Amino acid sequence: MAFLQGPSLKQAEVIKQELGEGPGDLERGVRDLQNMLAATPYLPEPETVDKHLLELFVRGCRMDLDRARSKLEAFCIARKRHRDLYEYISLNEPPLNDVCKFCDIATLPKLTDEGLRITVFIIKPGYPESSADVTAAVRATLLLSDARMKDETLITGDVFIYEVSKVRGSLVARVAAAAGAIRRGIQLAQAAYPQRLKRIHVVGAPTFLASSLQLMRNCVNEKIKRRYYLHAKVEELFEHFPARVIPEEWGGEEESIEALVKKWRCRIDESRDFLRNLNEMGASTANASVPDTDIYGTVGAFRKLEID
Incomplete structure (x- = not known):
């Protein structure tokens, strides 16, 4: 049995309708994010990023690819700028x-x-x-x-x-x-x-x-x-x-x-290897020429994105 259970087939169709996901949309969205990663020097190479992770961003943003790109970029940059919140990857070990x-x-x-x-x-x-x-x-x-x-x-x-x-x-x-x-x-x-x-x-x-x-x-x-x-x-x-x-x-x-x-x-x-890979997605963002105000609503604070 899967660790997290998914929807039934009928429920999946209803969820896809709510997300606005049509045939081929998920694959196109993943390709779009992969192209963004390839074109952005301070983001990880697309072949190093798990495809399932990219699918989560596409669906989580309801097929809005501009929003998915912004969130994925923010996700990568956060691993470096807020490293203190991500440095520990076990609940069974100190601290x-x-x-x-x-x-x-x-x-x-x-x-x-x-x-x-x-x-x-x-x-x-x-x-x-x-x-x-x-x-x-x-x-x-x-x-x-x-x-x-x-x-x-x-x-x-x-x-x-x-x-x-x-x-x-x-x-x-x-x-x-x-x-x-x-x-x-x-x-x-x-x-x-x-x-x-x-x-x-x-x-x-x-x-x-x-x-x-x-x-x-x-x-x-x-x-x-x-x-x-x-x-x-x-x-x-x-x-x-x-x-x-x-x-x-x-x-x-x-x-x-x-x-x-x-x-x-x-x-x-x-999942330690998976978690380490997530943290490494921010490895190159120290050199990002992106001002805080591009990703943050005010300096040092993420803008409050619209939530559906």
């Missing part, structure tokens, strides 16, 4: 193994009925205070985003669920101190990754976390702000998602979060 005592992060294997892929981020009960490293959590989230691209299938977009009921008040100061890393992580997710962010669900947020949630909310564009859901308890998720995709701890039919997290940590380690 990111420690943040796993603070939170669980996993992408769920089944798609929703609409073809959405869900990633869960869960604050663990009784976490050691020393493990609550917010910047490390950003790194771990980006690492999972990188690793899942090896296995990702045809999808309509991404959903993130944050279960934060076990958080302690001391985290507020840690979030404020790591505000720069949080902004960069969210802006990178929007501007440099092929996945289309569709919704964010936050479960069990205590009132003292309001400023931290507002910081995250301010980093997404207006469409996502309108698709930002707050829930008092996990049972409310069943109003939005079928039981078959929800983990068993939350009353669903999917494998346990514990089992899924273990699988992802192993999968990330199995």
Whole structure:
């Protein structure tokens, strides 16, 4: 069985219609990106870039090749300019193994009925205070985003669920101190990754976390702000998602979060060569003659791309 399950044949046709993908469009899009890579000295040679990765960019941008080129370029340049967020490629080894005592992060294997892929981020009960490293959590989230691209299938977009009921008040100061890393992580997710962010669900947020949630909310564009859901308890998720995709701890039919997290940590380690290759895509961009304002809306911050 595939690590990430794809859509049924019928569902795939519906997703392709939503993406605007007609016969031959995917192949033409991949060739276009390969031509861009070949024509741009500071980007990797096309033969060194996995074709499946290019397909994700074409589909993630709904066949908009201008947008796909911009995102792919931003993806490569980000590996160099934000190297500190990408330098670690294991959740089983230091330093990111420690943040796993603070939170669980996993992408769920089944798609929703609409073809959405869900990633869960869960604050663990009784976490050691020393493990609550917010910047490390950003790194771990980006690492999972990188690793899942090896296995990702045809999808309509991404959903993130944050279960934060076990958080302690001391985290507020840690979030404020790591505000720069949080902004960069969210802006990178929007501007440099092929996945289309569709919704964010936050479960069990205590009132003292309001400023931290507002910081995250301010980093997404207006469409996502309108698709930002707050829930008092996990049972409310069943109003939005079928039981078959929800983990068993939350009353669903999917494998346990514990089992899924273990699988992802192993999968990330199995994907080291793939992850190293992604990081090497930014190796030549130090010499890029592209000003920040071409890729960033303001100096040092990715522009907020339109999200469908």
